[in-house]
Amino acid sequence: MxxxxxxxxxxxxxxxxxxxxxxxxxxxxxxxxxQPTFNTKKLCIVMVGLPARGKTHIAQCLQRYLNWLGFKTAVFNVGNYRRMMLGGNQPADFFDPENQQGVRARMELAVECMNDMVEWFSNGGLVGIYDATNSTKIRRSMVKTRLENVGVRVLFLESLCTDPNIVEKNIIETKLRSPDYRHADPEEAVSDFKKRIELYNNSSETVEDSENTSYIKIVNVGRQMILNDIQGFAQGKIVSFLLNSHIMxxxxxxxxxxxxxxxxxxxxxxxxxxxxxxxxxxxxxxxxxxxxxxxxxxxxxxxxxxxxxxxxxxxxxxxxxxxxxxxxxxxxxxxxxxxxxxxxxxxxxxxxxxxxxxxxxxxxxxxxxxxxxxxxxxxxxxxxxxxxxxxxxxxxxxxxxxxxxxxxxxxxxxxxxxxxxxxxxxxxxxxxxxxxxxxxxxxxxxxxxxxxxxxxxxxxxxxxxxxxxxxxxxxxxxxxxxxx
Missing domain, CATH: 3.40.50.1240 (Phosphoglycerate mutase-like)
Structure with missing residues (x-):
């Protein structure tokens, strides 16, 4: 204080x-x-992390902060596209990497969301926030290549949680308010969501220096922050905000x-x-x-x-x-x-x-x-x-x-x-x-x-x-x- x-x-x-x-x-x-101005290319913040790590909360907070400061910012949430196009009642098996039909469907939704964001950038958007798990190197490489080809700089923002108490609290506090479980029994919702997390965890890969990109890693809701190759005024503002914020x-x-x-x-x-x-x-x-x-x-x-x-x-x-x-x-x-x-x-x-x-x-x-x-x-x-x-x-x-x-x-x-x-x-x-x-x-x-x-x-x-x-x-x- x-x-x-x-x-x-x-x-x-x-x-x-x-x-x-x-x-x-x-x-x-x-x-x-x-009004703030950019001297660099337009920026996309690509969220990374398993479910229940606070990604959507962070994305929403950054959106309102940057918009409030005068930067034209929008969140493009792949989960919202899934709920809009397929409904919000997919069971955990839909997210199994061995479920080829689910993999294809999720890839199509991710591409559709990306296309809309690219069009938004072409119409004057300054900071796009691509909110999805993006938990594998292959997926991140695809996202980075697509965005850089249209002149948009990429900043990966990964939320990591090694404290099981934080994850458990996030599951109960956040996901019971998620549109996916709006009408579900609370105990069934928690059980299904934990299974979804386990399936994602089987193929998850953290962001590494070898990916040759700017990134921010937030560990255990801000107890530790790791920065790599942060450039420009907008990225500096984002770091300042993240250093002072949390998801509680x-x-x-x-x-x-x-x-x-x-x-x-x-x-x-x-x-x-x-x-x-x-x-x-x-x-x-x-x-x-x-x-x-x-x-x-x-x-x-x-x-x-x-x-x-x-x-x-x-x-x-x-x-x-x-x-x-x-x-x-x-x-x-x-x-x-x-x-x-x-x-x-x-x-x-x-x-x-x-x-x-x-x-x-x-x-x-x-x-x-x-x-x-x-x-x-x-x-x-x-x-x-x-x-x-x-x-x-x-x-x-x-x-x-x-x-x-x-x-x-x-x-x-x-x-x-x-x-x-x-x-x-x-x-x-x-x-x-x-x-x-x-x-x-x-x-x-x-x-x-x-x-x-x-x-x-x-x-x-x-x-x-x-x-x-x-x-x-x-x-x-x-x-x-x-x-x-």
Whole structure:
């Protein structure tokens, strides 16, 4: 856990700080709104490993991380093609290397999946993740040759587990949620899946230097990592992420601060205090955490807030220390700080028009864009990924939107339009096949609508975007499986 001396954290609040504790002003670092670019060829991450080694979880995590950063990334899961084309009820014998009919069928599915990924690359894709066992040298050689022939660089990512306890936990935790066993008896599902693993294990070969390729090996969910010939910016980002992440399930709690004085007046930014309603929410949040953890005999979660007083006041009744991050401060509205959306439209119409045209990339004069916010949140995301226990993050509208977008696999373009109401706790639980979401609206008397003013302004845009996303998800249904 970061301390007050960590370069990632700005300060630590203890449950009862002295009255003279200072409140840092709102001066987030200014950054340029740039999309990341590649100086190298397009990249394919080829997953390698036996079943129940966390490959799909790792692939899904990398996809959402890279997409969140602005890299166009997609997972191509051969298992999804099998379920789509053959159904999800194949017995373990289907995966027997001696079953020639099964071998032919699986090869055809792998080739079909590969063809779709190559076409996706030709249409502007940057990072493809080819999610399959790829457990033999012959299969990996075929994949590598095909991709390099179309100008795509290959990085093999192998997950190895030598600890039987980890494998057993993965089987129970992950595969019982797998689409393959959605309607199966749990005991029968575990027995069948163990047989499938044994069949794969008979012919499995680990990646070796003789294959003349870049590779990463993750041993026992991150206890050891082996790197070979890592090249370029994208591969460096991937290594950084993998060094800080793991596949163990845990819950992330997200909440905006309680209602502030400027929420009521509709003003942007600033460092206002909570209203009476906001202070009531702080009490409700403390009771919620008590019921969720203390009364269940669990340790309290880590509590992270921004430096601004409205977030710190929101968690002041939770009896644990509060880690304050500058990176969690609200988006800097620059010259529009303290103004309402109506006054911006009236006095700075060119600003209002430009932001409505491109809410993601538009930077307030002297302030920030949503891309800037995402960029400064990357260290926070990596630190969240590093944690093995629950974390409560209390921050601001734009910031919670960006963090929620990361965990729920939303694109950068969707981020500015996610509705995050006041006085609501989001519990996101990480799983192999996506994050599971639960909402807890806490009982606070309504004095005004929980939506921010811009939520209503952009409702038509959200509806249009939702329709576009539905079409995209239908088109990409073969590529990845998500929950939530």
């Amino acid at each position: 970061p301390t007050a001396f960590s370069p990632l954290v700005d300060a630590v609040d203890h449950p009862h700080p002295p009255d003279h504790a200072s409140h840092s002003p709102h001066h987030p670092t200014q950054m340029r709104a740039q 399930a845990r819950s992330i709690y997200l909440s905006r601060h309680g209602e502030s004085e400027w929420n009521v007046t509709g003003q942007l930014g600033g460092d206002p205090k909570l209203t009476d309603r906001g202070r009531a929410y702080a009490q409700c949040l403390s009771k919620f955490i008590d019921a969720e953890f203390t009364k269940k005999g669990k340790e309290l979660p880590l509590v992270w807030t921004s430096q601004l007083q409205r977030t710190r006041q929101t968690v002041e009744h939770i009896p644990t220390m509060n880690v304050r991050w500058r990176a969690l401060n609200e988006i800097d509205a620059g010259i529009c700080e303290g103004m309402t959306y109506e006054s911006v439209a009236d006095k700075l119409p060119q600003v209002a028009r430009a932001r409505k045209h491109d809410k993601l990339k538009y930077r307030y004069p002297g302030g920030e864009s949503y891309v800037d916010v995402i960029t400064r949140l990357e260290p926070v995301i990596l630190e969240v990924e590093r944690q093995r226990g629950p974390v409560l993050i209390v921050a601001h509208n734009a910031v919670i939107r960006a963090i929620y977008a990361y965990f729920m696999g939303k694109s950068q373009e969707e981020c500015p339009y996610i509705d995050i109401p006041l006085h609501t706790v989001f519990r996101l639980t990480t799983r192999a096949y996506g994050a599971e979401e639960q909402l807890f609206p806490l009982e606070v008397a309504h004095t005004y609508q929980n939506k921010t003013p811009e939520s209503c302004d952009s409702s038509d845009e959200q509806a249009e975007r939702a329709n576009d996303n539905t079409v995209t998800q239908l088109e990409n249904g073969l590529h990845d499986t998500k929950i939530g």
